[in-house]
Structure formats: structure tokens, C-alpha cells
Amino acid sequence: MKTVVITGSTRGLGYEMAKVFLRNDWNVVINGVNENRLNHAVESLNELKSKSDILGVLGNIANPEDIQNLMSNAVSQFGAVDIWINNAGVNQPSKAIL
Numbered sequence: 001m002k003t004v005v006i007t008g009s010t011r012g013l014g015y016e017m018a019k020v021f022l023r024n025d026w027n028v029v030i031n032g033v034n035e036n037r038l039n040h041a042v043e044s045l046n047e048l049k050s051k052s053d054i055l056g057v058l059g060n061i062a063n064p065e066d067i068q069n070l071m072s073n074a075v076s077q078f079g080a081v082d083i084w085i086n087n088a089g090v091n092q093p094s095k096a097i098l
Contacts, residue, residue, distance in 0.1 A: 008088025
């Protein structure tokens with residue numbers, strides 16, 4: 001079974017991509033910076049009927065240690081990462097650090 005990591009995937013487009021991959025029997029690793037949203041997203045995705053598994057990893061991909069932790073957890077759980085989707089980011093200009 002193939003595995004995808006999707007950063008910034010506790011809501012919005014990243015979350016919707018996670019649903020599509022799960023429905024197509026991919027193992028999915030989701031990521032976000034808010035623990036409550038991450039736990040809620042994992043619970044919701046687990047309710048989908050799928051032969052695959054979901055893993056949630058807390059972290060901020062702006063932090064190199066968090067990126068390494070995300071990759072390490074994904075590989076430890078599923079053996080390899082086939083696709084990595086960098087979806088995390090600020091899409092609200094008022095919150096961007098310039």
C-alpha cells in the first residue's frame with residue numbers, strides 16, 4: 001500500500017486531499033500545528049470506510065526538527081513515503097510574516 005504525507009492537512013484543501021487518498025486506499029499522514037484540530041481531523045478521517053490507515057503528526061513545517069519528526073513518524077509507521085505534498089502555508093496576508 002502506498003503512503004502520502006500532506007502538510008497542513010487538518011482542514012481545508014489538505015484535509016480534502018487526505019479524504020481522496022484514503023478513499024483510494026492510500027495510507028495518509030496528516031500534519032498541523034493545532035493539536036485539537038489534528039486530533040479531530042484524525043478521528044473524522046478514521047470514520048471513512050477505507051482499507052488504509054491514517055496517522056496524525058503534530059508539528060510546524062517551518063521548523064526543521066518538526067519536518068524530520070514528520071518524516072520519521074511516517075516511515076516508522078508505514079515503511080516509506082511515496083508522495084509528499086507541501087500544503088501548509090499562510091493564505092491570509094494579514095497573518096504573514098514579511
